[in-house]
Amino acid sequence: MANFDLMRRLHTTDNPARIVLLVMDGLGGLPMQPGGKTELETARTPNLDALCVRGSCGLSYPVAPGVTPGSGPAHLALFGYDPVRFDIGRGVLEAVGIEFPMTPRDLAARGNFCSLDAAGNVTDRRAGRIDTDTCVRLCRELTARVRVPGVEVFVEPVKEHRFVVVLRGDGLEEGLTETDPLVTGKPPLAIVPESPAAVATATLMNHFVREAGQVLADHHPANGVLLRGFAKHPTLPTMSELYGLNCGAVAVYPMYRGLARLVGMSKVTFEGETPADEFRAVAANWDAHDFFFIHVKKTDSYGEDGNFDAKVGVIESVDQALPILLEKKPEVIVVTGDHSTPATMKTHSWHGVPTVIASPWARFDGTTTFGESACARGGLGHFPAVHLMPLALAHARRLNKYGA
């Protein structure tokens, strides 16, 4: 784990050196045939290779060897937060994914609209997958009409039958059981507190479910709600506090802007959605931040589709656009992924993630191409992803010496 106390104590803001963290989601891969090349090794990447020549390379592990991470923990690790210690609940991730501005007083849950029969038994756990417009309208009605004593209530649409409910107030607690019976023909379960501390919160949430049912009574097939993943906003120190950085996040997908927001980054707004658009956004906001997190999504999307060639293409488009970033001459540029998504597996995986740190103070390690095999032998070795931020700060000379 990045030692927060060390980082708080050692970081300096005397040095204005800029750091760029370029994350290609699901970057790591596998060959389609034994002995073949991975997606990254197949891609033509002259600019990324040049970074390796003047940088240090390695393989990073998001959570622990053998552990396949979701996007939430994988990004927390890249930002230097131990993803096991800071376990972000599903309700919060869902809220983060729609950029709902959560506060530390908030408790969030994932919601489904569902269909109930006259006896109150669930007949469809997804309310016939109502369209998103209906979802938006019903959420607006719930927010307007449901009252829970002593707390504010927000009901925010996600997509189709999915929504997020957030209660905001003092003393709300996690540790509530879920209401989804997981089968049809049974009524939704009551929310039960898992500890004495959560008794009051369970009462409030059960109150919400009851009131929501009354508001929705005439809206079959969406005449009930199922809630799960109750979670409080995690108390995370900000990257500004830990590292002395003024961080800007450049991401096309709301989930990643939301994750960046959790650790105190500001959102950089821009037009377009290609890597070149994102890099131009960094260049246009160069003076506003000294740390930029750039998130490229499509490497992961094509990996999950099993589309090896399209993933190669996204990597090549990042490489081709890279000069837009390099022209700004960041003192440190880190290129990595949050995890691996090999096209041959069509899913996230646990494999180490190729990583390069380029800076005038990087020790040349003989790596001349950016790829899994080359990085496995690189000068950074095989390291937990939480070490990346301390390494980036060091290469920017933004950490003071520890001890005399």
Next chain:
Amino acid sequence: MANFDLMRRLHTTDNPARIVLLVMDGLGGLPMQPGGKTELETARTPNLDALCVRGSCGLSYPVAPGVTPGSGPAHLALFGYDPVRFDIGRGVLEAVGIEFPMTPRDLAARGNFCSLDAAGNVTDRRAGRIDTDTCVRLCRELTARVRVPGVEVFVEPVKEHRFVVVLRGDGLEEGLTETDPLVTGKPPLAIVPESPAAVATATLMNHFVREAGQVLADHHPANGVLLRGFAKHPTLPTMSELYGLNCGAVAVYPMYRGLARLVGMSKVTFEGETPADEFRAVAANWDAHDFFFIHVKKTDSYGEDGNFDAKVGVIESVDQALPILLEKKPEVIVVTGDHSTPATMKTHSWHGVPTVIASPWARFDGTTTFGESACARGGLGHFPAVHLMPLALAHARRLNKYGA
């Protein structure tokens, strides 16, 4: 961290195998030009290269990736002590640096003689940098005349205006604010306790400052004292207790003999100051110890001067003298640094430190030259420096099997 409980439980003294730990201070480096060779890679080192051929190599990290250590924490890590857990305060390091024999009942502070005007305001924070002879005389006078109720007082000269003050007694506590106002024209600050536990100690230290002022009244420009870095002697288990070793320290500079003393090593006295002199001291005391720590300082000094060629020269002089050690046939010889000090940076850095463990039981890893790039691909991998002592003990076959 070296697992103290494991080491205590597994070490055996049945095997008299000797271990030599040769530390070239600030050994790790960088090329002066991208793609060039480091200091160590530039040096002609046939004897060190031969150790690599029959040894295992790797890169060690003193504190954590990205963290640049001072000498104190870097050496503690080499000796197997977590340098974050055992955080040695500045006052103690200053006392250690003059080999003052601190005890666990001692509280130390760094002192400056300063000049005060008639109103008690500081006019010179360094008392015109009085010469060391004057410093010695004034410290003697303070030790003789200052009385603090219930504790012993030691005032020991360091150099010019710098001294160490040590209070010895029961119940002394850390957590005191400093007296240096950091500017002239203001009076020294009173010492304030940072916790209730330190109230009594603050009173005693303020008493010392007051009495010292009276003793020094007629000694302008050195008519006052400024104190900072109040710190207690850390409670460290000895290397003898942890590892079952009888340790001797060979070092030219008092700071490193002092650090060795903190972990229970004995000082090996000798004439001269070259690496050859140090190695002859080991040979002459071969039967007195089964572990030798040898400290070579000048690699770091020339690194801090930015003198690449002179650092190369020191490494070559170590290599040339190495046969003096090798003739004694130590079962294990470890060659490493406490941290990197690249000449191009003129300061300590966070970069991994080249390390070789040569022993009949080392696994050959294909390394044939001692250097950063070669070690980055070595069989020991990239490892925290606190792992080095367990590895050295294992290669000396001084650790029993864990479990059946």
